[in-house]
Amino acid sequence: MFEKLEQELKNIINLENKPKIILGLSGGPDSVYLFLFLNKLAQEDKIELICAHLNHEWRTEAIIDVEFCKNLCAKNNIKFIAGKASELEIAIKFNGSLEEIGRKLRRYFFNKILKQEDANYIALAHHLQDQQETFFWRIIRGTTLKGLSGMKMLQEAYIRPLLNIEKKDILDYLDKNNIKYLIDYTNYSDKYLRNRIRKYVLPALEKVDSRFSKKFLTTLNFLQEEEAFLNKITENNFNIIFKNINNKYTGNLTEFKKLDIILQKRILIYWLDKIKVKFTASNSFLLEILRFLNNPNGGKHKINQDFSIIKKQNNFMVL
Known part of the structure; x- marks a missing residue:
């Protein structure tokens, strides 16, 4: 064994x-x-x-x-x-x-x-x-x-x-x-x-069904393969939308809004993880950010006690 x-x-x-x-x-x-x-x-x-x-x-x-x-x-x-x-x-x-x-x-x-x-x-x-x-x-x-x-x-x-x-x-x-x-x-x-x-x-x-454990493992492997594929797509689109300027990742709103909402959510999670912002990735949390980003007005959206998303002109970032 x-x-x-x-x-x-x-x-x-x-x-x-x-x-x-x-x-x-x-x-x-x-x-x-x-x-x-x-x-x-x-x-x-x-x-x-x-x-x-x-x-x-x-x-x-x-x-x-x-x-x-x-x-x-x-x-x-x-x-x-x-x-x-x-x-x-x-x-x-x-x-x-x-x-x-x-x-x-x-x-x-x-x-x-x-x-x-x-x-x-x-x-x-x-x-x-x-x-x-x-x-x-x-x-x-x-x-x-x-x-x-x-x-x-x-x-x-x-x-x-x-x-x-x-x-x-x-x-x-x-x-x-x-x-x-x-x-x-x-x-x-x-x-x-x-x-x-x-x-x-x-x-x-x-x-x-006595085959449950075996079939569970097979299904899990499929899910992991699909998640790995989606991660590559997420990372590729993140690199198109975000630029690292003075160690701060700044996103392009026009490019971000072109994406499907599912990919937008994944990119938000990837982005916040990458810059080490603590958050709970609930659907309501992500939708609140998307509503803020889709609003034509500028301003800021508080993520937690320490960080906010700032939207200015056609860019957005975390400060």
């Missing part, structure tokens, strides 16, 4: 230069499985492995998780870095559900370790069922084609080598080889939408 996984990894990153990889290790079955695989590569001198664990300090059992991960790394001579959420020096306050805040805290922590250790990648243990959960979670909350295309195996510095592997195969491997892992019982609570999808929606779909 690890041979196939190694080939998957080689398809997304270059192992010839012995990359330094930070593994987000929680102690759960998925991250322990990924640890075993990456540790094997480290022992074969193909990668340099460091494990990182963030204690959110939300559960009394959290200290047990830290000790488990610390001991697992010590037994295998792998460097281990632990952090606490309360000790992170974060300039902004994260909003959202507890799940979303936890994800943002971990991402902040992992990015900090990536820079601190001068590493190449951050490895996360998301598997096929996580991909399915994310798909339906986004449908329920409302999403775009980009959202439906799911998590990528390689996204910036983040790698997810297990995305095509089923949870049951991970558990079978660990149980057959008597490998210990931790269980987070909050994953079984109906309080969280993801848990309800995992407990009720996915098993029902498997019961309706």
